[in-house]
Amino acid sequence: MSSLYSRDFIVTLIIVLIPLCLALNADSYGQRIMTLSGIYAIAAMGYHLIFGRLGALSLAQGCFFGLGAYSAGLIGVHFELSFLTCLLFAVIFTALVALIIALPVLRLESHYFALATLGIAQVALLIAINWTEVTGGANGTYGIPQLDLFGMELSSSNHVLIFVWFILVIIVSLTFWIMRTPFNYQVTLLKDTPEVAASSGIDIGRWRLTFFIMSAIFGATAGALQAYTIGVVSPATLEFQVMVSILAMTVIGGKNHPAGAVIGAILLTHLPEWFRFLETHYLIAYGVALLCTIIITPSGIFGLFEKFIIKNPAYDLKILPSKENKSVSDASSTLLEIQGLSKTYGGIKALKNLNMTLQSYQIVGLVGPNGSGKSTLINIISGLQRQDEGTIKLDGSFIENTPSYKRSNRGIARTYQTSLRSSGLDVYQAILACSTNQHNLKHRDNQTHAILTNSRLTSKTGSMVGDLSAADARELDLCMALATEPKILLLDEPAAGLSSAEQQFLSTKIRQLAQSGISILIVDHSMDFLLPVVDRLICLDQGSVVAEGTPAEVLADPKALKLYFGNSRV
Amino acid sequence: MLDISLQLIVNGISLGCAYALITLGFVLVINAIGAVNFAQGDFVMAGGFLTVILAEYVIADNFNAIRASGLIILPLVLIGMAFFGLLFSMIAYKPLKNRPPVTVFISTIAMGLIIQHSINAGFGPEPQIGPALISSGTITIGTLTISKQQISIILSASFLILCVGFLMNKTQLGRKLRAASQDSEMAETIGINGPQCISITFSVAIALAGAAGLLLSNQFFVTTSDGGLYMLKAYIAVTLGGWGRLDGAVIAALAIGLFEVIMATLVSYVVAEALLFAALLLVLLFRPSGLFAEAIQRRT
Numbered sequence: 028m029s030s031l032y033s034r035d036f037i038v039t040l041i042i043v044l045i046p047l048c049l050a051l052n053a054d055s056y057g058q059r060i061m062t063l064s065g066i067y068a069i070a071a072m073g074y075h076l077i078f079g080r081l082g083a084l085s086l087a088q089g090c091f092f093g094l095g096a097y098s099a100g101l102i103g104v105h106f107e108l109s110f111l112t113c114l115l116f117a118v119i120f121t122a123l124v125a126l127i128i129a130l131p132v133l134r135l136e137s138h139y140f141a142l143a144t145l146g147i148a149q150v151a152l153l154i155a156i157n158w159t160e161v162t163g164g165a166n167g168t169y170g171i172p173q174l175d176l177f178g179m180e181l182s183s184s185n186h187v188l189i190f191v192w193f194i195l196v197i198i199v200s201l202t203f204w205i206m207r208t209p210f211n212y213q214v215t216l217l218k219d220t221p222e223v224a225a226s227s228g229i230d231i232g233r234w235r236l237t238f239f240i241m242s243a244i245f246g247a248t249a250g251a252l253q254a255y256t257i258g259v260v261s262p263a264t265l266e267f268q269v270m271v272s273i274l275a276m277t278v279i280g281g282k283n284h285p286a287g288a289v290i291g292a293i294l295l296t297h298l299p300e301w302f303r304f305l306e307t308h309y310l311i312a313y314g315v316a317l318l319c320t321i322i323i324t325p326s327g328i329f330g331l332f333e334k335f336i337i338k339n340p341a342y343d344l345k346i347l348p349s350k351e352n353k354s355v356s357d358a359s360s361t362l363l364e365i366q367g368l369s370k371t372y373g374g375i376k377a378l379k380n381l382n383m384t385l386q387s388y389q390i391v392g393l394v395g396p397n398g399s400g401k402s403t404l405i406n407i408i409s410g411l412q413r414q415d416e417g418t419i420k421l422d423g424s425f426i427e428n429t430p431s432y433k434r435s436n437r438g439i440a441r442t443y444q445t446s447l448r449s450s451g452l453d454v455y456q457a458i459l460a461c462s463t464n465q466h467n468l469k470h471r472d473n474q475t476h477a478i479l480t481n482s483r484l485t486s487k488t489g490s491m492v493g494d495l496s497a498a499d500a501r502e503l504d505l506c507m508a509l510a511t512e513p514k515i516l517l518l519d520e521p522a523a524g525l526s527s528a529e530q531q532f533l534s535t536k537i538r539q540l541a542q543s544g545i546s547i548l549i550v551d552h553s554m555d556f557l558l559p560v561v562d563r564l565i566c567l568d569q570g571s572v573v574a575e576g577t578p579a580e581v582l583a584d585p586k587a588l589k590l591y592f593g594n595s596r597v
Numbered sequence: 598m599l600d601i602s603l604q605l606i607v608n609g610i611s612l613g614c615a616y617a618l619i620t621l622g623f624v625l626v627i628n629a630i631g632a633v634n635f636a637q638g639d640f641v642m643a644g645g646f647l648t649v650i651l652a653e654y655v656i657a658d659n660f661n662a663i664r665a666s667g668l669i670i671l672p673l674v675l676i677g678m679a680f681f682g683l684l685f686s687m688i689a690y691k692p693l694k695n696r697p698p699v700t701v702f703i704s705t706i707a708m709g710l711i712i713q714h715s716i717n718a719g720f721g722p723e724p725q726i727g728p729a730l731i732s733s734g735t736i737t738i739g740t741l742t743i744s745k746q747q748i749s750i751i752l753s754a755s756f757l758i759l760c761v762g763f764l765m766n767k768t769q770l771g772r773k774l775r776a777a778s779q780d781s782e783m784a785e786t787i788g789i790n791g792p793q794c795i796s797i798t799f800s801v802a803i804a805l806a807g808a809a810g811l812l813l814s815n816q817f818f819v820t821t822s823d824g825g826l827y828m829l830k831a832y833i834a835v836t837l838g839g840w841g842r843l844d845g846a847v848i849a850a851l852a853i854g855l856f857e858v859i860m861a862t863l864v865s866y867v868v869a870e871a872l873l874f875a876a877l878l879l880v881l882l883f884r885p886s887g888l889f890a891e892a893i894q895r896r897t
Contacts, residue, residue, distance in 0.1 A: 084699055131882040137699060138633055138840070142832050143881050146874045149829065157867050267825055271710060278703060308718040314710030321703050322692045 032211070036203050039286040043068075043199060046293055047192045051185065058184040059256075060296055065191040066252045068292035069198050071276040072285060073245025076202065076238045078274070079282030082218040083235060084141040087128070088246050089270030090148035093262075094121045095247025097155060097162060100171045100260035110175050110255055117251045118244050125243030133235045152265040167261025174255045191252055195289070198245055202285045205241065209471055212452055212460035219449035226409050228435035228463035228511050246273075268310065275317045281329030283451070290328050342455050342488040345476045359386045362546045363408070363439075363515055368417030370403055370570075377403040379570040381417070385515055385546045390537060392557045392578070393550045395567030396590065401550045402444060404567070405517045408548075409441045410434045421515075436464065438514030442507075442521060444550075446500035450493035454484055454503060457492050461510035478506050483532060497524045505536075516540065518549045522556040534560045558582075566590065603741060605859055611747040613854025614754030616830050618809040620850040621761055621843065622802030623831040628778040628841050629798040630690060632701035636709035638828030640685075640803050644678050644810025645727060645819030646716055652728045667730035667811055671753065678807025682800035690799065691792075709824060717821040727814025750812045757808055758847060761801070765843070774798055833877050 050061035074088045099117035102108060108116075132143040155162045162168065174181040174190060181187050206214065217224040217234055225231060254260045263269075272295065280291020298316070299309040324331050363385040370378040378400045385391060393401050406412040408419060410431030419427040426434055449457060458478055462471040479488055483502045487495065495503060501521060508516060518537075522530050530553075537560055541547055551557045557564075558578045566574040566587040574580075574587035581587050619641055626634045651670045689704040730749035735742045765771040776784040777794035785791045809827075810819065817823075834853055838845030853873065860869035 082697075082699065084702055131878065135881060138627075139836065139881055141633065141702065142836060143878060145829065145832075146877050150871060150874050153867055153871055271706060274703070274706065305718075308714050310710050311714040311718065314707045314714065318689070318704055318707035318711070321700055321707065325696070325700060 032203075032208050035284075036200075039199055039203070039284075039289070040196070042286045042289055043192070043196060047188075050188060055184040058188045060300065061293075062184070062188045062191050062256055063253075064293045064296040065188070065195045066249045066256070067273065067276060067296055068195055068289045069191075069252070070246050070249035070273050071280070071288035071292050072195075072198050072202055073242035073249075074273050074277045075282055075285060075288040076205075076245075077242040079277055079284075079287070080206070080214050080218065081235060081238050082137075083238075084137055085144045085239065085242065086141050086270055087125075087144035087148050088242060088273050089267065090144075090151045090265060091121050091125065091243045091246030092250040092253070092269055092273070093151060093155065093265030094124060095250025096254040096260045096264045097250075098247070099251030100168060100254035101161065103171050103255065104168055109178070110172075110251075113255075114248065114251045118247045121243045121247035121250075122240055125240050129236055129239050133232065133239060148265065148267070148270065152262060155262045155265050163261075165262060167259055167263075169259050171254050171258045171260060173258070174252075187256055191256070194248065194252065198248070199285055199289070205237070206285075208468060209456075209459045209462065212456040213463075215451040216449050216457065216460045219451060220447040222411060223443065223447050223449070223507070224460075225431040226411065226435055226439075226441050227461040227507060228432050229460075230430075230432045271310075272313065275313045278325075279316055279320045279327055281327030281331075281333075283326055284329045284333070287327050287329040294328075344480055344485060344488065345473070359388045361385070362387050362422060364420040365408070366418050366420075368404070368407065368419070369415050370400075370407060370412070371415055376570050378407070378414070381571060383565065383572065385548060387514070387544050387546050388541055389563060390541045390547045390549065390561045392561035392564045393548060393567060394552075394554075394557065394564060398569075399567040400570040401567055402519060403570075405441060405519055405548070405550060408434075408515075409439055409517060435511050435513075438512070439517070440508035440511045440513035440515070441517035442501070442504040442519055444519040444523075446497070446504050448492050448495070448500055450491070452492050453489050454492060454495070454506075455479065455488045457503060458506050458510045461507040462512075463510075464512045474510065474512075478509050481536070482506050483529070498526065498529050501525065502529075502533075505533075509540075513545060516545055516547045518547065518551075520551050521549060522551050522553050530556050604743065605862055606855065607743055607747050607751070609855035609858035610851065611750040611754075611854075612813075612858055613851035614751050614758075615809045615812045616827075616834060616850035616854045617847045618754055618757060618805045618812070619827055620831040620834040620838075620846045621758065622805035623828075624835050624838075624841065624843055624846045625761075625798050625802045625805075627835065629774070629795050630694070630698070630701060632698035633705070633832065634802070635702060635705040635828060636685070636689070636712060636824075637802070637806055637831055638826065639709040639712040639824035640678065640681070640806035641810040641813070641827045642819060642821060642824045643681070643712055643716065644674055644807025645814040645823075646720065646725065646810075647674050647677055647807060648727045648811040648814050649725045649819060666732065667728045667815065668749070668753065670728065671730075671808060671811055674807045674811050675804045679800035679804040681807075682803030683796055685803060686796045686799035690795070694792075694795075709828075713821055713824055720821070722821055724818035724820045725814075726818050727811060729815045730812070746815060754808075754812060757805065761805070762843075764801070770797070833873065836877065837880055 046061065046064070050058055053061065070088060070092050073091070074085070077083050077085045095117045098120045099113040102113045102116050103110070128147055132140055135143060156165050174187055176190065181190055213224065213229050214234060216227070217229055217231060221231060250264060253264065276291035276295045277288055278291070279294065280289065281287025295313060298312055299305065302309060302312050305312055320327055326333070361384050365381060365383040368378050368381040369376070381404065393404070395401055403412065407414050410429060414427060417427065418425055421434070421437060421439065426437065452460065455475060459471055459475045462474050465471040465474055479485060484499060484506065487499060492500070492503065501524065505518070505521065522533060525533065534556065537547060537549070549557060549561065561578060564576065564578045564581040565572055566581055568590050573590060574584040619637060623634060623637045626632070626637070648667065648670055651673055685708060689708045690701060693700050693704055729746050730753065731745055733744070733746060735744050736748065765775060773784070773789045774794050774797060777789055777791045778798070781791040784794070830853055831850070834849040835846050838847070838849035856873065857869045860872060
C-alpha cells in the first residue's frame, strides 16, 4: 500500500511549499516570520515523532533546541567555521546528550519520563545562566555570524527563508523515510497497545531510542538555525516557554502527522501578528488554543482535514495461489519445554513448580477455575511477565530471560483475553504491522492478503480497528498473531463472545493451523468449544497441574471433575 | 553557631511546610485522576496574588485598616481558591475524563499558561509583596531569635496538613474521596458520586496551593513566573516520597525545603537546585519507585 504512503508525502510537501511560495513575495518582515515558522516546524517535527507518534511526553524538546542554539552559536563565535560545520557539531553534541540521558529515562513510566526530561531541561537552563565564562550568563552571547552556504553569506531575508525551508523539506523527507510502511503502522500499534506490539515482535526500546534521538537532532537543527538567524543566543532559548510553544504547535497542528507540525508552526508563529492587542501576552492565546484543541479535536487541525477530506480506500484482496504445504513431517516434536515454573504475587502463589511441554502439530487445552494461574502462565510464556523460578526452553534454547519481542521473533505468538485495540489503524494495517518476521514489504503485503483471505474479515479490510464488533476483534487478534508466523500460538479465551457459527469457523481454523505444524495452547472456559478441538487437556488448580491427558482421560479423572464441575455429575 | 544552625532549620522547615501544602494538593489530584496537574504551581502564584489583592485593595480600602494580616485573609483565600479549583476541574478535566491521562497533562499545561500570562497581563512581572501572617518581628528565647513569620507559617501549614489528614482518614467524605480515587467505577456501584468526588478533590488541592501561595507571599514575594518552579518541587517531592503516597509526599517536601535552605546558605542557591535535580535523576535511575514504596500498584 505504498500509494497511501506516497499520497501522504505529497500532501505534506504541498503543505510545506504553498506557504513558502506565498512568503517569497512577502516583505522582509513577513519573510522573517516565515523563517521563524520554518525553524519551529523543524523542532515540532522532532516533537511530533516522540510525543505525537510514540505518545511519550518528553519535556526536553525545548532543551534540545537550546542546546543546539548554544553549541552552534558558541562554536560559530569562537572558531571561524562554516554554518554547516557548526550545525554538524551542534547536532552531534545534542544527540550525544540525548543518548546519555536516554539510557536511564527511556524505560520510565510516562509521568516519571515527563519529570526526568523536565529536570534535565532545568539543569541545562541553570548551567546556561551560571556558567558565565562560556555561555555569557544571563545576557547570552552576541555576534554569532550570519548563515552561510559554501562560502557565500546568506544576507537577504529571501535567501535565509529559502535555506531554512529547504532544510525543513529535508527533515520532512527524513521523517517520512523513518516512518515508511510498515514502520508507521508498527509505531501506531506501539503507541496504542504496547503489550500487543511487544508480543508481535516490535521492539519498544529501539523505537523510543530512535525517536528520542531524532527529536534531539531535529530540535538541535532548529536551535542552530535560530541562533544564526538572530545572531544571539541567550538562556531564553532554554526556557520552558520554548518547550510549551513547540508542544502547542505540535498538538494544535495535529500531532499524528508531519504536516501537523508544519501547520502548527506556521499558525502559532503568526498568531502574535494577528492578535496584536495581546502585545507580549500572546502566550494566553497559545494556552487557549491548546486547551480548545485538546478538548475539541485532539488530533489537531490536520486530523480534522484528514477526517473530512481524505478518505482511505478499501483494499482489494489479491487471490494468491495457495502455498503448497511444506514437507509435512508427521513426527510431532517438542517445541516448548517448561520446567519448575513458579510465580508469586505478594503472598499468593500463582504458579507452583509447574512442568509442561508443547508439541508441534498438537492442540492443548488449558482449563482450571479462576485464579488457577492460566493467564499468568500465558503471560510468562509470552514474556509479558517474568517468572520467579524455572526455565522455559524453546527449540532447545532457554528463553526465560528473553524480552517479549524477541520471543515473538522466535515464534511465540499470543492473543489477549480482552482484545486490546489500536484505534489508529485499519484491519489491513494492523495485520501488516505484525508481520515482523518478513523483511520485504512485498512479502509482508502478500502474507497479509493471504491471512485476510482465510479469515472472517474479508469484507472489513478497510474498517478501523476500533469500529469492529467484539467477535470481529477476536478474529483480528488471531490474524495479527498469525502475521508473526508463529511456531507456538497461545490463545487466551478465543471463543468468548462468539456465536456458535463463529466458534465453528474458529475450530476449523485452529485445526488447520495445527495441521500445518503449529503448536497451539488454548485457554477457554467453554468446554463445548474446547473438548472437540483439543488433542490434549491440562487441568490447572492453584498453580499446579492436577490432571493431564486426552480429553477423555481428563474427564475420567475424579480430581479434575470435582474441580471443574463441582460435585454434581456432568 | 548553634543558634544560626537552629535558625536555618526553622527557615527550612517553614519553606518545607509550604512545599508540603503544594505537594499534598498535587498528590491528591494524582490519586484522583491518575494525571499530573502542571498548573499546580501557577495556582500557588495565583493564591499569592489573591492574597495581595485582598490585603491591599479589598480589605485595606473598605475597612480602613492599615493592612490586614495574613491569618485573617487565609480563610478567604482558601474559599476563593477552592472555587477556582471547581472551575479548573470543569474546564481542564471534565471534558477529558475518558481520554488517556496524557491529554490531562496537556490541558493543565495549557491552563497554567493561561493563568500565568493573564495575571502577568494584569499586574506585570514585578514582584508583589503579601502581608505577614500575624506580624513581623521576632521572638527571643534565651539567646535564640526566631521570626514570628516563620513560626506562624509552620503552625498554620501544620494545621492545614492535619486538617487534610483528618478529612481523608476520619470523615465519611474522606472515605468517599479515597474510594473514588482507588476505583471510580467500583465506587459508583456502591453509590458514591465519582465525578463529584473528583471535583471536591480538585477544590481541596487548589485551595492548598493557594494557602501555600499566601504563606510564601511575604518572605519570597509573588512573581508571575514562579509557578513552574513550585510545580517542579511538588513533582520531585511526590517522586521521592513514593508516587501517590500522602505521608511520603509531605516528608519529602519538608526534606526538600530544609535541603534547599541549608544548601543555599552554605553554598549557593544554584548549587542547591542543581543538587536537587541530580538527586532526582539518581533516584529515578536506581529506585524508580521512589524512596518509599509506591502507593499505586499498576493493575494488570
